[in-house]
Amino acid sequence: MTIWFGIVMWKHIVLRIEMGSDKGYHSSTKEDYSEYLGQTGVALTVLRPAGTAMIDNKRLDVVSVDDFIGVDMPIQVVGVNGAKVTVEKSRQQTG
Numbered sequence: 001m002t003i004w005f006g007i008v009m010w011k012h013i014v015l016r017i018e019m020g021s022d023k024g025y026h027s028s029t030k031e032d033y034s035e036y037l038g039q040t041g042v043a044l045t046v047l048r049p050a051g052t053a054m055i056d057n058k059r060l061d062v063v064s065v066d067d068f069i070g071v072d073m074p075i076q077v078v079g080v081n082g083a084k085v086t087v088e089k090s091r092q093q094t095g
Contacts, residue, residue, distance in 0.1 A: 033080045036060070040076045040090050043069050053087060062087045 041055030047069040053062045055077060062075070065088040069075060079086035 031083070033060075033083065033085050036077045036085060037080050038077060040074060040092060041087075043071055043073045043075055043087075046071055047075075047087070055085075060085055064088060 036055050039055055041053050041060075043051060043053050044059065045051040045053075047053070047062065047064040047066075049064040049067060051062060051064070051069075053060055053075055055062075055075075061083075062077075062085045064075070065078060065086060069087075069089055074090035074092065075087040076090040076092070077085055078088050
């Protein structure tokens, strides 16, 4: 009886949903972010230091070198390490 109860409880605890690419899920580690190195973009959320940015018309999770970058501030990608994209405030003047 105790083993049966354990098996039943285990089925309720274990996540059985598969998150495959056919359902829209993908692993960010498979992507090559080195193409974004040196590119500029805009912070979509406050980066303190992590947040979301639009770079090359793509939403990316980024980490800022600076402590705080506000929304809609121009940024530049200064580093890529695997799926970690590092940005800083852009030094370019916007027209």
